[in-house]
Amino acid sequence: MSGHSVTANASAMTETVIAALVDAIGSGSVLTDPADRARYESDWRNRYSGTASCVVLPRSTAEVAKVMSICYEARVAVVPQGGRTGLVGGAIPQIPSVVISLERMTQIRAFDPLGMTLAVDAGLTLGAARAYAGEHDLALPILIGAEGSAQIGGIIATNAGGSNVLRYGMTRQRVIGLEVVLADGRIWNGMRSVAKDNTGYGLQHLFIGSEGTLGIVTGAVLQLSPAPRGVVTALCPVPSIDAALSVLLKLRAAMPEALVAFEFMSAATVALIASQRPDLAAALAISGESGACLLVECEDFTGTDATQDRMHDALGNALETGEISDALLAQSVAQRDAIWAFREAISFAQNGVGYSVKNDVSVPIGRIPDLLAQGSAAIMAICPDAVPICYGHLGDGNIHFNVSPAVPEASAALQGCEPQINAALADLSEELGGSFSAEHGVGQSKRDSLSRLRSGPELEMMRQIKAALDPLGLMNTGKLL
Amino acid sequence: MSGHSVTANASAMTETVIAALVDAIGSGSVLTDPADRARYESDWRNRYSGTASCVVLPRSTAEVAKVMSICYEARVAVVPQGGRTGLVGGAIPQIPSVVISLERMTQIRAFDPLGMTLAVDAGLTLGAARAYAGEHDLALPILIGAEGSAQIGGIIATNAGGSNVLRYGMTRQRVIGLEVVLADGRIWNGMRSVAKDNTGYGLQHLFIGSEGTLGIVTGAVLQLSPAPRGVVTALCPVPSIDAALSVLLKLRAAMPEALVAFEFMSAATVALIASQRPDLAAALAISGESGACLLVECEDFTGTDATQDRMHDALGNALETGEISDALLAQSVAQRDAIWAFREAISFAQNGVGYSVKNDVSVPIGRIPDLLAQGSAAIMAICPDAVPICYGHLGDGNIHFNVSPAVPEASAALQGCEPQINAALADLSEELGGSFSAEHGVGQSKRDSLSRLRSGPELEMMRQIKAALDPLGLMNTGKLL
Structure with missing residues (x-):
């Protein structure tokens, strides 16, 4: 068979699949025009790009199931897609694929204030879910810069981390129920709303962090937590990384139940931000010569000054011992926002x-x-x-x-x-006993590290699981493994 | 082939396997005498019993691997065993099997006070691990009555819960690294000591809660946490379950970061304990007519009276509104112990x-x-x-x-x-939207519930995973699935 006829066959097959998809979920939900597809074919940094033979925008789990069933029958590769805010190319096709964007599945399905659980569609943005929780005096404590774009399904598929993992854990620890459309189009309804459930293998944990290679997360039950009554935030120049560790130990000992963020910025990082965003630096009296800085945040549930006082005491002690050279304790919401804006400006500064x-x-x-x-x-x-x-x-x-x-x-x-x-x-x-990808996952960019640095039994188990749940290898082909 | 010759063959095969096991790990580590085997053949309640063709007591992961390799080659079923404190018969053989007890693997492998991690052999008891953490001013916050017998491997295999899940989560959330001997005797070394690791499927979560049906946990890295400076414990008679829920909401709102235990005992439970352990009841001024009770506990990290004061205020408010009818706030360690002893006396009282x-x-x-x-x-x-x-x-x-x-x-x-x-x-x-086994697992006793109440896709995924990781079906045969 010549290359030309393969292409012709593939193209004819694609046309057939697209027709079936249109038939199943409507032409308005199947994008085929290159201009319409373009934004689904690359990531926000334009570091990864690929070809979507079409982009489907299902409105419900049932529609996702129909799409997957059609693709499975036709042996067509699919790429599940959330907000495309990942950093390892996990949501961008490597081979021409049907891209399944969950962006139209944005419903809140159920909210239980007593159980503090929120059941949502996977296409809801993290920001929207956090806002909903906040309106009910509860918190969804997953803090990442991309919350306005990142979708719940995406942060589950990548087990997102963020700036308060220290206190609240990774996304994994916030997910108590899951709904997944499997490779062949069947729906697994694991939307249980209880935190304790020891009835068989932890299937939800297999899908969390699997980067769309085992199934498509279409819904989730999230565990919320009580909203703090206040936060106490400080920015502290610190002379060395050893001193920074000493401060961490001091704060962890003094107020472990309150400490939610302990962020470090190297001297070069601080200088870079100061050069690119002098406005932000000036507002905090930071300059290119300030050296490394810590951003420390505690949550207060007492409704008194107690937490602020404890942090004040701990930082005061660190000042006396020279472990920090200064401490700016935010005195207002605006000042807190300014501190976080400085921290969040790193990407912008690097781009500059x-x-x-x-x-x-x-x-x-x-x-x-x-x-x-x-x-x-x-x-x-x-x-x-x-x-x-x-x-x-x-x-x-x-x-x-x-x-x-x-x-x-x-x-x-x-x-x-x-x-x-x-x-x-x-x-x-x-x-050093750590991990080559703490938060970002593997995607396209760290596959070589995975195969180089993980043991034979570990890789083989992953391949066995992949083969068991996606026997045709159609789910996010070429990612992770 | 007649039944008799099958038995003869099986028996001959068993003799061959036992000889190979003795050769591999020494006769002192292979128990064949029925009197020696007996205590490994039934659970602590004598509710489940079975036959161990022999009991092996490996001293190292390498020995476990040898044992598994021999059994795999010979197609002999194995039952991994921890402290036998489970309630669903998960550690007791259903068919004649080689029982592998981890009781001789009790080493602390590594302790990192900065990272607050503890790497241990799976046979170490939970109590010993907790004591070790405590000696270093840290906590392993898994609180179950059986800690003196329950082993780390067992609580991981069953994802144990306990009385402070409310604050610290299930055992799953304490495990950051795992070592597992696989069905064919290969060793998976996943003993990483970092809390954040997004490098592929969450394999450790597949083994956690898998009840020994996928592999044998031989080691684990546990995440410790700072030890509280004090605890505040109260026992409160409560007029109804609705009132109990109101108190929960009140305390959760007032001090969510401090609340670690919120235990309920129905009126019949309290009356039963009072009748069987009148000494414990009298010490707390509880009688058979006290009605339902709550046990509430908060941890204090301030080193001041602040937490006690907050709890006092919240319970005082609940008293005023009639949500509780009394509140005994423990004024000493002895009084706290007495409150917990009352709560822990339920099994004893039922046996009476x-x-x-x-x-x-x-x-x-x-x-x-x-x-x-x-x-x-x-x-x-x-x-x-x-x-x-x-x-x-x-x-x-x-x-x-x-x-x-x-x-x-x-x-x-x-x-x-x-x-x-x-x-x-x-x-x-x-x-009601919950789970038929919150903590205890499935084991032998809840298999019918699993097959009746879990969906087709869910059961099928579990079977696919079982088939992938234990293709010969030798791991804890007859349990869970």
Whole structure:
């Protein structure tokens, strides 16, 4: 068979599938025009792109099931898609695929204020779910910058982390029920609304973090928690990473039940933000010479000044011992927002100076100084014109080990070194007893690390599970494994 | 082939396997004498018993791997065994099997005070692990009555719950790394010591709660947490289950970050304890007429009276509104111990009045009153001589819906009704949106509920996973699925 006839057959097959999809869920829910498809074919950073033979926009779980059933019968690959805010290309097709976007499935299905549970469609944005909880004096404590775009199904498929994992855990710990459309179109209804359920294998945990390679999450029951009455937020310049760890231990000992965020920004990170967003820096009296900073946040449930007083005491002690060189305790919501805006400006700041490498590793907390020192040395050896931009969730042992070029002109050189840098950081984090992907997942970009750094039995179990649940290999083909 | 020759062959095969096991790990680690085997062949309640063709007592993961490899080659069924404290017969052989007890694997492998992680052998008891954490001013917050016998491997295999799930989650949430010997004897080393690791499928979550049907947990990395500086404990008679829920909401709103236990005991439960342990009741000024009671506990991290004051205020408010009729706030460690001893005396008290049915269901918290009313009515309809003994973790929606005979002479009648009672409670809990096994698992005793109440796709996925990881069906044969 010639290449030409294969293409012709594939194309004819695609036409047949598209016709069946239109027949099943309506032409308004099947995008075939290249202009309409375009935004589903690349990620927000335009780092990954692919081809959607069509994009389907189902309005219900039943419609997702119909779509999956059609694709399964026709042996057509599918890519489930949420808000496309991932960083490893997990939601972008690698081979021409039917892209299934959940963006029209945005209903709140049920809310139980006594049980503090919220059942939602998977296409609802995290921000909308958090707002709904907030309106009912409850919290969905998953704090990521992309909450306005990221969808519940996506954060479940990627087991999103964020800035308060320290207190509330990963997305996994917020999910108590799940609904999944399986590879062959059958629906698994695991939408139970109880936190305790020991009735067989933890299937929901298999789908959480599976990056759309085993099934499509269409609904979830989320465990909410009481909303705090207030938060206490501080920004503290810190002379060294060792000092930062001392402050962490001090705060963890003094107020472990209240500490929700303990974020670190390296001196280079702070200087970069200050150079790109001098307005934000000035508002906080931060300059390019401030050095590394900590962002510390505690939640208060007492409705008194008690939590603020405890944090004040702990930071006062750290000031006296020189573990921090200053402490800006937010005195208003605006000041708190300014502190978080500074922290959230890192992506913007990196974009301002050229190509940026994003990385995300975790190590046992005590190995963080080694990670920073050895990782930076490795990067400089690979790419002398690079600047490590290290920041992240120090309280969890999770560092975003990003890299920017020293000057914009070095962007191309940095881009050329990206695979080597990522491999070096992956190897180092594993050597130090950690993980080469703490939050971001595997997707397209970390598959080589997975196959290099995970053991034979581990990879084989993953492949066995993949083969069991997606025997035709149609679910997000080419991702993760 | 006649039955006799099958038996002869099986027996010869067993002799060959035992010889190979002795050769691999030494005769001192292979128990074949019926007297030596006996204690491994039944559970602590003597409710389940079976036959161990031999009991092996490996001293290391490598020895477990050798044992599994031999059994796999010989197609011999194995039963992994921890402390045998389970309630559903999960650790007792149903068919003649090689029982693998982890009781000799009791080493602490590594302790990281900065990361607050503890790596242990699976045979270490929960009590020993908790004591180790406590000696280092940290906590392993898994609170179950059987901690002196229950082993880490067992509580992981069954995803144990307990009395502070409300604050700390199930055992699943304490496990960040796992080592498992697979069905064919290969070792999966997933002993990572970081809380954040998004590198592929959540394999550890597949083994957690799998009741020894997919592999043998031989080691684990546990996430510890800071030890509280104090606890505040109260015992409160409560006029009704609705009032109890109101108190829960009040405390949850007032001090959600501190509330760790919210336990309920029905009026019949309190009366039963008072009749069987009048000493414990008298010490707390509780009588058979006290009615239902709540046990409430908060942890204090402030080192001041603040937490006690907040609890005092919240309970004072509940007293004023009549939601509780009294409140005994423990004023000493001895008084706290007395309150917990009263709560923990339920099993003893049930044993004192004849046969006891143990059950364990969960429903959304708001459905608890329906569960108690409808469940009790169903039990009385099935067995008029029965008394529901309802108690448990009200804060989690988890009720141990036990049953005792009204008089000891009704024991036989109650025992005869047990399957019907269990089926009725399972059906009811599912009807109310909950689970027929909140903590206890499936084991031998709830397999019929699993197959009756779980959907086709759910059961099929479990079977596919079982077939993928244990293709010969040798792991804890006959349990769970």
